[in-house]
Amino acid sequence: PSYIKTYNLTRISQFHLLGFSEDSQLQPILSGLFLSIYLTTVLGNLLIILAIITDSHLHTPMYFFLFNLSLTDICFITTTVPKMIVDIQTHSRVISYVDCLTQMSLLIIFGCMDDMLLTVMAYDRFVAICHPLNYPVIMNPHLCILLLLASCFLSFFDSQLHNLIVLQFTLFKGVEISNFCCEPAQILNLDCSNSFAKNIVTYFVSAIFGFFPISVILLSYCKIVSTILRIPSSGGKYKAFSTCGSHVSVVCLFYGTSIGMYLSSAVLHSSRKSVMSSVMYTVVTPMLNPFIYSLRNRDIKNALRRLHRRKI
Numbered sequence: 001p002s003y004i005k006t007y008n009l010t011r012i013s014q015f016h017l018l019g020f021s022e023d024s025q026l027q028p029i030l031s032g033l034f035l036s037i038y039l040t041t042v043l044g045n046l047l048i049i050l051a052i053i054t055d056s057h058l059h060t061p062m063y064f065f066l067f068n069l070s071l072t073d074i075c076f077i078t079t080t081v082p083k084m085i086v087d088i089q090t091h092s093r094v095i096s097y098v099d100c101l102t103q104m105s106l107l108i109i110f111g112c113m114d115d116m117l118l119t120v121m122a123y124d125r126f127v128a129i130c131h132p133l134n135y136p137v138i139m140n141p142h143l144c145i146l147l148l149l150a151s152c153f154l155s156f157f158d159s160q161l162h163n164l165i166v167l168q169f170t171l172f173k174g175v176e177i178s179n180f181c182c183e184p185a186q187i188l189n190l191d192c193s194n195s196f197a198k199n200i201v202t203y204f205v206s207a208i209f210g211f212f213p214i215s216v217i218l219l220s221y222c223k224i225v226s227t228i229l230r231i232p233s234s235g236g237k238y239k240a241f242s243t244c245g246s247h248v249s250v251v252c253l254f255y256g257t258s259i260g261m262y263l264s265s266a267v268l269h270s271s272r273k274s275v276m277s278s279v280m281y282t283v284v285t286p287m288l289n290p291f292i293y294s295l296r297n298r299d300i301k302n303a304l305r306r307l308h309r310r311k312i
Contacts, residue, residue: 013096013097014094014095014096014097014100014175015094015095015096015097015100015175015176015177015182016093016094016095016175016176016177017087017093017094017095017177017179017180017181017182018093018176018177018178018179019084019093019178019179019180019181019275019278027088027089027091030088031085031088031089034081034084034085034088034283035085037081037283037284037287038077038078038081038082038085038283040287041073041074041077041283041286041287041290042074042077042078044287044289044290044291044294045070045071045073045074045286045289045290046070046074047290047294047304048066048067048070048290048293048294048300049067049070049071050307051300051303051304051307052064052066052067052303053067054303054307054310055303055306055307057299057302057303058299058300058303061124061139061144062121062124062125062128063299064144064148065117065120065121065124065144065147065148066121066293068113068117068148069114069117069118069121069289070289070290072110072113072114072117073110073114073285073286073289073290074286075106075110076107076110076111076113076114076282076286077282077283077286077287079103079106079107079110079181079282080103080107080180080181080282080283081282081283083095083103083181084180084181087180095182100177100182100187101163101166101167101182103181103182104162104163104166104182104183104184104187105159105160105162105163106159107181107182107183107184107282108155108158108159108162108184109155109156109158109159110155111258112151112154112155112158112159112209113151113152113155114254115209115213115254115258116150116151116154116155116213117148117151118213118217118247118250118251118254119212119213119216119217120147120148120151121247122216122217122220122221122247122251123147123216123220124139125220125224125243125244125247126220126221126223126224127139128243129224129227129228129240129243129244130223130224130227154208154209158205158208158209161204161205162184162188162205165188165202166187166188166191169190169191171191171192172190172191172192173189173190173191173192174190177190178275179275179278180275180278180279181278181282183278188202214255217251221244221248224240224244227240228240228241242298245297246292246293246297249292250289250292250293253285253288253289253292254285257277257280257281257284257285258281
């Protein structure tokens with residue numbers, strides 16, 4: 001539309017993040033809240049990492065992927081929260097063009113790593129429950145490392161595709177981002193053009209990193225539920241279900257918040273609702289993951305108890 005002001009890319013050196021209220025009374029509260037969440041997330045995930053490293057009982061494929069998931073969550077929240085706290089303290093809403101693209105790239109890499117690892121963990125649970133006798137043979141160390149490398153490669157590939165799209169932009173609708181970080185969907189919405197190549201790449205990425213992982217997870221759990229229901233004893237059913245409980249909870253939390261964030265970015269015009277969706281996805285989810293795994297997973301709880309006893 002003619003009333004939308006556009007900016008030539010050569011004249012853009014920075015963006016303005018409009019994530020939170022400018023009310024000076026809220027700044028110390030927001031800063032303290034997000035600092036507490038960040039420290040809790042880092043500490044919780046580090047405890048899980050330490051428990052997995054030090055306890056030989058957890059040197060299995062399932063906990064190998066959980067180790068990498070915890071490491072990814074630390075990197076994921078570190079991409080946004082430290083800068084957000086600094087911006088709140090300094091009352092700054094400016095981020096350079098290069099820093100914005102870098103933050104967007106890291107968000108995509110670690111977000112996709114979460115996505116891929118949760119998919120791989122669903123496959124791991126499928127093999128463990130549906131093919132228990134062949135589990136050590138199928139989920140061998142070489143396959144685990146290969147799946148991890150494939151997850152890293154696909155995450156990096158997705159990040160570079162988004163960068164390639166953004167670097168083709170020549171006109172922007174504006175320089176204001178109604179969020180506290182350079183969230184990919186909102187960066188793409190700043191483009192004035194509606195190029196065929198951009199739409200094709202966007203749909204391709206959505207299919208690869210949205211439809212495919214969800215399909216694998218749903219198919220795996222359909223097979224898992226079908227196998228568990230054939231177990232004659234109620235104790236056996238409970239034991240089989242308990243090995244999947246933590247993973248199911250994290251999957252629901254991850255996809256619920258990520259789908260909500262992208263729908264809010266694409267549909268909602270309220271910047272406050274969009275910011276809250278992003279906070280849930282990029283801040284709250286990484287914080288809750290270690291609590292879910294430590295409270296619902298007996299092996300992790302036992303490992304943490306043994307670690308505590310050794311320290312005492």
